[in-house]
Structure formats: structure tokens, C-alpha cells
Amino acid sequence: MSETRMPEVDPASLARPKGTIVAYMQLRDAAAASAFYQRAFGAEEKNRLLHPDGKRIVHCHLWLNEGSIMLNDPFPDQGMPLQAPQAFTLTLIVDDIDTWFKRAVDAGCEVITPVATMFWGDRFGALKDPFGVSWAMNQRMS
Numbered sequence: 001m002s003e004t005r006m007p008e009v010d011p012a013s014l015a016r017p018k019g020t021i022v023a024y025m026q027l028r029d030a031a032a033a034s035a036f037y038q039r040a041f042g043a044e045e046k047n048r049l050l051h052p053d054g055k056r057i058v059h060c061h062l063w064l065n066e067g068s069i070m071l072n073d074p075f076p077d078q079g080m081p082l083q084a085p086q087a088f089t090l091t092l093i094v095d096d097i098d099t100w101f102k103r104a105v106d107a108g109c110e111v112i113t114p115v116a117t118m119f120w121g122d123r124f125g126a127l128k129d130p131f132g133v134s135w136a137m138n139q140r141m142s
Contacts, residue, residue: 009049013047015046017061019067024072025070025133027085027133028131030073034048034057034062034071037064037129041104042065044064045060046062047061051073051075057071058072085131090134092137093137097115097123097138101125104127104129112128115137117141121141
């Protein structure tokens with residue numbers, strides 16, 4: 001592993017996370033993922049910190065649906081190689097599932113489960129994004 005000196009950051013310049021749990025995802029192209037999540041889910045990028053190489057993202061913070069997600073690129077040269085996403089789903093609780101779902105599909109998400117009323121009484125649909133991340137949407141009906 002090589003050591004890389006990271007840029008100095010003023011902590012006061014960083015947006016505070018929203019929500020009480022934050023997904024931090026390492027994806028094959030964090031910049032493209034950020035742009036995609038902005039188109040597909042209406043995310044708002046709050047911070048982006050580049051690696052000294054000027055190409056890879058060390059930290060990207062997005063606000064999404066009253067919560068936060070964070071992204072970074074893989075750093076195999078520093079012991080953090082890319083591992084494909086697996087065994088989890090990010091679920092968005094939304095007020096208008098049809099609008100949210102359509103925007104995500106139009107942006108390039110693959111439909112896994114079309115929106116339908118489920119046995120628990122809510123409307124639900126599931127998607128997979130181009131980065132391999134599984135997403136679900138749930139609209140409470142009662």
C-alpha cells in the first residue's frame with residue numbers, strides 16, 4: 001500500500017449528515033454515481049473531496065429524501081479495492097411513488113418489481129441502478 005497525503009479540509013465546510021443512519025458506498029465511479037442519483041432520485045450534492053490525483057473521489061455527500069448518502073471511489077492502491085454491492089437494499093419512503101419511480105426508471109434504473117399495492121397495504125416497487133445498487137420505494141397508504 002502506498003501512502004498518500006490527503007488534502008486539508010475545514011470540518012466546518014462540510015455539510016452535516018441528515019437522518020439517523022447514513023449509507024456510505026464505494027462505487028466504481030463515484031462522480032458518475034453522484035450525477036446519476038441527482039437525476040434519478042433528486043439528490044443534492046453537498047460536498048465533494050477529490051483525492052490528490054485529481055480524479056478519484058475521497059468523499060461525496062448527497063442529501064436525498066430527508067437523509068444522506070455518501071460515496072467514494074475504490075482505492076486498491078491503499079487497500080480498498082472495489083467490491084460489488086450485495087446483500088442490501090436502500091429503501092426510500094416517498095409520498096408519490098409513481099413520480100419517484102418513473103424518474104428513476106427514466107434516468108436508467110432497471111425495474112425489479114413494478115409498483116403495486118403489497119400485502120402490507122402500502123405501494124412498493126424495487127429497482128437496480130447502473131452501479132449494481134438495489135433500491136426500493138415504499139409509499140405508505142394508511
